[in-house]
Amino acid sequence: DAGVIQSPRHEVTEMGQEVTLRCKPISGHNSLFWYRQTMMRGLELLIYFNNNVPIDDSGMPEDRFSAKMPNASFSTLKIQPSEPRDSAVYFCASSLGPDTDTQYFGPGTRLTVL
Amino acid sequence: GQSLEQPSEVTAVEGAIVQINCTYQTSGFYGLSWYQQHDGGAPTFLSYNALDGLEETGRFSSFLSRSDSYGYLLLQELQMKDSASYFCAVRDRLGGGGNKLTFGTGTQLKVEL
Numbered sequence: 001d002a003g004v005i006q007s008p009r010h011e012v013t014e015m016g017q018e019v020t021l022r023c024k025p026i027s028g029h030n031s032l033f034w035y036r037q038t039m040m041r042g043l044e045l046l047i048y049f050n051n052n053v054p055i056d057d058s059g060m061p062e063d064r065f066s067a068k069m070p071n072a073s074f075s076t077l078k079i080q081p082s083e084p085r086d087s088a089v090y091f092c093a094s095s096l097g098p099d100t101d102t103q104y105f106g107p108g109t110r111l112t113v114l
Numbered sequence: 115g116q117s118l119e120q121p122s123e124v125t126a127v128e129g130a131i132v133q134i135n136c137t138y139q140t141s142g143f144y145g146l147s148w149y150q151q152h153d154g155g156a157p158t159f160l161s162y163n164a165l166d167g168l169e170e171t172g173r174f175s176s177f178l179s180r181s182d183s184y185g186y187l188l189l190q191e192l193q194m195k196d197s198a199s200y201f202c203a204v205r206d207r208l209g210g211g212g213n214k215l216t217f218g219t220g221t222q223l224k225v226e227l
Contacts, residue, residue: 031213033215042217042218042219042220043157043201043217043220044217045214045215045216045217048214056214091156091157093157098213099213100213101145101147101162101164101205101213102147102159102162103159103215104159105156105157105158106156107155107156108156
């Protein structure tokens with residue numbers, strides 16, 4: 001199995017630009033999670049989907065962030081407009097379903113906003 | 115809300131045993147997970163405890179006491195490759211029927227010769 005796939009692996013952009021991060025979960029997994037990791041705030045859950053439906057988006061920092069999951073094999077996290085404080089590593093993770101305890105993380109996208 | 119506390123750094127020598135503690139405060143507690151993350155890498159799952167007691171997986175063991183809101187990760191026969199950050203994470207059930215992980219701030223383990 002290829003594992004969770006994220007793209008791009010690195011993104012450098014300028015303040016005010018739109019950024020789109022992409023994730024392909026492990027085939028057959030029904031739950032998908034977006035996390036953000038920074039030195040200051042650690043690993044934070046941004047949003048969580050179950051069967052393509054957003055379950056909890058309370059971690060999304062503000063309206064500039066949005067996430068979609070149009071089908072079981074693809075999700076996007078969009079930041080518009082981006083700000084320097086959005087610089088972080090963004091991880092996508094998937095799990096078999098809501099009753100499983102193991103989440104499988106993708107390699108992450110390192111975002112730098114200048 | 116949820117909060118977790120774990121030491122920020124632990125140093126040990128190769129071949130030794132090290133214990134990383136985690137205390138938590140949460141509503142709707144469902145279980146405690148442990149993840150390992152090497153520098154520049156992604157978190158990877160190590161273990162999960164839903165019930166009190168010790169779970170053993172090779173050189174790694176994890177313990178949970180629900181009454182004390184406390185758990186630990188025990189690493190035996192330390193190897194240099196065990197140098198990494200270790201996160202405890204509380205699992206609680208969301209109202210929508212899903213499960214959510216709240217991560218601690220992580221413990222950086224340094225294994226020395």
